[in-house]
Amino acid sequence: MNAYTYYPGCSLESTACEYDASVRAVFQALEVELHELEEWNCCGASSAHSVNPLLALALPARNLALAQPIGYDLVMPCAACFNRHKSADHALRHDPERRKELEEIVGFTYQGNVAVRPLLEVLTVGVGFERIGERVTRPLEGLKAVGYYGCLLVRPPDVTQFENPENPSLMNQLLETLGAKAVEWSYATECCGGGLSLTKSSVAARLVNRLAERAREAGAEAIVTSCPLCQINLEMRQSGKQKMPVFYFTELMGLAFGLPEAEAWWSKHLIEPRPLLAEIKSLRRAMVGRG
Amino acid sequence: MSRIGVFVCHCGHNIAGTVDVKAVVEQLQRNGDVVFAIDYKYMCSDPGQQLIRESIEKYQLDGVVVAACSPAMHETTFRRTVSAAGLNGFRCESANIREQVSWVHQQDKEAATQKAIEITASIVEKVKGNEILEPLVLPLTHRTLVIGGGIAGMQAALDIAEAGYPVILVERHDHLGGRMAELSGSYLNFRAAPDLLEKKIQQVLSHPNIQTLRNAEVIGLSGYVGNFRVQVKQNPEAEETPVMPLDELQPLTFTFDVGAIVVATGWQPYDRARLPEYGGVEIPDVVDGLTFEKMLREGGVLRRPSDGKIACEVVFVQCAGSRDPEHGVSYCSKVCCMYVAKQAMMYKERVPDGQAYVFYIDIRSAGKNYDEYVQRAMTDYGVLYLRGKVSRVFREGDQTIVWGSDTLTGRAVEIAADLVVLATPMLPSRGSAELGQLLHISTDGYGFFNEAHPKLRPVETLTAGIYLAGVAQGPKDIPETVSQASGAAAKVLQLFSKDEMTASPLVASVIEELCAACGACVKVCPYGARQIHPIWNYATVNAALCQGCGACVVACPNKASQVRNWRVEQVMGMVDRLL
Numbered sequence: 095m096n097a098y099t100y101y102p103g104c105s106l107e108s109t110a111c112e113y114d115a116s117v118r119a120v121f122q123a124l125e126v127e128l129h130e131l132e133e134w135n136c137c138g139a140s141s142a143h144s145v146n147p148l149l150a151l152a153l154p155a156r157n158l159a160l161a162q163p164i165g166y167d168l169v170m171p172c173a174a175c176f177n178r179h180k181s182a183d184h185a186l187r188h189d190p191e192r193r194k195e196l197e198e199i200v201g202f203t204y205q206g207n208v209a210v211r212p213l214l215e216v217l218t219v220g221v222g223f224e225r226i227g228e229r230v231t232r233p234l235e236g237l238k239a240v241g242y243y244g245c246l247l248v249r250p251p252d253v254t255q256f257e258n259p260e261n262p263s264l265m266n267q268l269l270e271t272l273g274a275k276a277v278e279w280s281y282a283t284e285c286c287g288g289g290l291s292l293t294k295s296s297v298a299a300r301l302v303n304r305l306a307e308r309a310r311e312a313g314a315e316a317i318v319t320s321c322p323l324c325q326i327n328l329e330m331r332q333s334g335k336q337k338m339p340v341f342y343f344t345e346l347m348g349l350a351f352g353l354p355e356a357e358a359w360w361s362k363h364l365i366e367p368r369p370l371l372a373e374i375k376s377l378r379r380a381m382v383g384r385g
Numbered sequence: 386m387s388r389i390g391v392f393v394c395h396c397g398h399n400i401a402g403t404v405d406v407k408a409v410v411e412q413l414q415r416n417g418d419v420v421f422a423i424d425y426k427y428m429c430s431d432p433g434q435q436l437i438r439e440s441i442e443k444y445q446l447d448g449v450v451v452a453a454c455s456p457a458m459h460e461t462t463f464r465r466t467v468s469a470a471g472l473n474g475f476r477c478e479s480a481n482i483r484e485q486v487s488w489v490h491q492q493d494k495e496a497a498t499q500k501a502i503e504i505t506a507s508i509v510e511k512v513k514g515n516e517i518l519e520p521l522v523l524p525l526t527h528r529t530l531v532i533g534g535g536i537a538g539m540q541a542a543l544d545i546a547e548a549g550y551p552v553i554l555v556e557r558h559d560h561l562g563g564r565m566a567e568l569s570g571s572y573l574n575f576r577a578a579p580d581l582l583e584k585k586i587q588q589v590l591s592h593p594n595i596q597t598l599r600n601a602e603v604i605g606l607s608g609y610v611g612n613f614r615v616q617v618k619q620n621p622e623a624e625e626t627p628v629m630p631l632d633e634l635q636p637l638t639f640t641f642d643v644g645a646i647v648v649a650t651g652w653q654p655y656d657r658a659r660l661p662e663y664g665g666v667e668i669p670d671v672v673d674g675l676t677f678e679k680m681l682r683e684g685g686v687l688r689r690p691s692d693g694k695i696a697c698e699v700v701f702v703q704c705a706g707s708r709d710p711e712h713g714v715s716y717c718s719k720v721c722c723m724y725v726a727k728q729a730m731m732y733k734e735r736v737p738d739g740q741a742y743v744f745y746i747d748i749r750s751a752g753k754n755y756d757e758y759v760q761r762a763m764t765d766y767g768v769l770y771l772r773g774k775v776s777r778v779f780r781e782g783d784q785t786i787v788w789g790s791d792t793l794t795g796r797a798v799e800i801a802a803d804l805v806v807l808a809t810p811m812l813p814s815r816g817s818a819e820l821g822q823l824l825h826i827s828t829d830g831y832g833f834f835n836e837a838h839p840k841l842r843p844v845e846t847l848t849a850g851i852y853l854a855g856v857a858q859g860p861k862d863i864p865e866t867v868s869q870a871s872g873a874a875a876k877v878l879q880l881f882s883k884d885e886m887t888a889s890p891l892v893a894s895v896i897e898e899l900c901a902a903c904g905a906c907v908k909v910c911p912y913g914a915r916q917i918h919p920i921w922n923y924a925t926v927n928a929a930l931c932q933g934c935g936a937c938v939v940a941c942p943n944k945a946s947q948v949r950n951w952r953v954e955q956v957m958g959m960v961d962r963l964l
Contacts, residue, residue: 280780280781
């Protein structure tokens with residue numbers, strides 16, 4: 095499949111617009127079609143499922159209904175959006191009573207022809223490491239990073255169907271493909287506390303600092319994530335003198351592909367990543383070359 | 386005209402409180418086939434039975450109807466009573482006016498009385514047509530097949546052999562002893578399990594009445610209680626037949642006739658790969674209980690499998706996968722609380738300066754001296770018990786980190802461990818479900834064999850002549866396993882206490898002239914009791930297998946199938962009387 099329906103979600107229109115920009119740029123560079131779903135609505139995370147389980151399924155079900163006639167698989171960059179849509183798809187697929195209810199509310203007939211897929215999986219498995227590797231022009235040699243998935247991408251395994259949910263490997267394989275050093279650590283699926291970032295920031299700060307500390311102990315200089323909430327929480331709630339930048343994996347892809355628009359993405363980061371990036375040889379050469 | 390006597394029971398107030406028993410007697414007396422009817426307070430009491438016996442003689446009765454409780458309750462009692470008076474037992478029937486009338490119609494006495502009259506009258510119709518029958522006599526092979534050579538199978542085999550009957554003991558592996566042979570010690574006294582077991586194994590191997598087949602599996606079964614025919618396949622043992630190269634050796638197949646079967650196939654450990662959050666099989670310093678037993682058996686100081694360093698901090702995780710439907714096992718494996726306490730104490734004896742932690746949901750140490758044993762682990766050995774579940778086990782450098790919660794202090798706990806021991810669930814042995822199908826005994830959703838009744842028939846299966854022993858039926862420890870094995874042996878000996886077997890004659894028969902050999906009855910028979918005779922080409926009944934359920938009667942389009950004393954004309958007579 096060389097075409098996908100794209101569901102950016104609300105975060106990618108605001109706090110994570112650099113994620114959105116990097117996604118679109120990377121797809122273009124890989125020559126894979128990405129069609130934004132027209133008239134998409136918010137998936138409801140995480141307010142809807144705390145107050146009304148039916149609403150929490152109906153909101154994403156509407157998007158599934160919109161994507162169904164197009165027929166392409168539905169790509170979700172945000173872990174929370176993915177989780178909500180995958181949950182709705184799971185209910186529609188396995189729970190005939192819920193399905194009837196949702197079909198009535200949304201006004202469609204579920205066909206199950208559209209797979210809900212996380213962006214990370216679409217790029218690494220769907221498009222494939224081989225095509226990504228071929229496109230790398232500036233390998234990120236010298237960059238030592240840990241892959242970080244967070245909670246919602248992998249859990250609950252029955253619903254998400256994520257590869258090896260307790261010990262996933264796609265992010266590390268991707269980092270190696272991009273020429274970076276994927277640092278092994280044991281916290282790739284630990285919670286960052288993103289859901290409590292605003293309501294109970296002390297808890298979030300404790301969780302975030304532990305993650306940053308353990309990443310540093312493992313020998314990493316950066317954290318690579320695929321979730322907009324994780325990214326902003328990990329950067330916003332880090333304390334201490336030495337702060338560790340947090341990248342979206344698509345940003346690193348854009349860098350390794352040598353995409354010029356990458357420069358525009360860093361200003362959105364709360365922790366300045368450019369000093370770290372300046373240490374990467376291939377990038378320095380590029381900067382010198384351009385300068 | 387028949388000469389039938391009707392005996393209406395009050396059952397104290399149970400029946401008489403709702404049904405007008407006098408009215409029942411009065412109505413039945415008007416029936417032309419009834420020569421005598423009477424009511425009495427307790428028909429099953431000695432005076433009640435006496436009344437029946439005397440009346441048979443006095444009125445020359447040729448049939449008896451006892452209107453009382455369900456036939457499941459006292460049919461046998463009353464049949465015995467009439468036999469004692471010289472009347473064939475099968476000329477006596479129970480009319481159920483208690484469970485089906487008085488107990489369920491207490492609000493409407495008039496209707497209850499009417500229903501009691503009708504039911505009793507319909508049974509009178511049935512008795513009129515009852516044949517005089519004798520119990521079937523079947524041969525009985527006094528030899529037992531025991532499947533599984535663990536402690537359960539060996540105990541059952543020894544008990545039966547000691548009573549003087551031959552036993553064939555079939556074991557899949559090349560050695561006897563089963564899982565118990567893998568243990569380092571048993572709880573309560575730490576005695577080494579292999580030493581305890583060795584004596585039993587020698588007893589079994591040297592017993593003149595026990596024939597042991599190792600490397601062998603049951604591959605076929607036919608027949609029925611008292612007359613099973615089993616096929617056993619034995620793979621050749623290399624050292625016993627050194628003449629031929631191993632790959633040219635063919636498995637041997639044996640056929641035995643046995644009268645009873647004891648299933649003692651034991652258990653296997655849960656696959657740790659199903660517990661990725663506890664490190665799965667990837668972390669070398671995470672082991673399961675059975676592997677830890679092996680480490681203890683090797684003797685000496687306990688060391689980390691990964692690098693051989695002394696294991697100074699050991700975390701035991703109870704209920705690792707059990708009592709957890711998410712991991713596919715909702716049951717409690719029953720033995721873990723006790724063996725974890727034993728393992729923690731044995732660890733402390735090997736590494737006195739080490740620290741042992743036990744995460745538990747709750748301690749299930751029910752049994753004589755069991756709780757005291759666990760208390761000893763806490764007080765005398767300083768094992769730290771933490772009430773809570775472990776959320777994650779992962780690698781950090783050369784240590785294994787355990788995250789858990791201590792729900793008594795409400796705190797999250799992190800332990801950097803050298804060794805983590807998972808008390809994983811006991812699962813039924815590989816192939817249990819297939820063996821169940823072969824033997825026609827049912828298994829539960831996990832593959833444990835079902836007992837005939839969870840409380841009152843715990844060692845029998847619903848297939849007569851097949852008994853259960855040990856963990857094959859459900860998780861249990863060694864003393865319980867041994868008790869159940871002796872229980873199963875007692876059931877076998879009970880069966881063998883007779884030279885021949887008797888069985889109920891109330892089975893199906895075929896009216897050969899009516900049979901078209903269509904095979905409908907063969908298909909519906911749940912007991913495999915029917916076949917089409919290969920030469921005469923009509924359906925035949927194996928009376929030993931038939932349970933008289935009547936499925937064949939319903940299926941037969943020609944009414945060639947009949948169940949004795951439930952013949953079509955009898956049933957039609959009953960229906961006519963009711964309508």
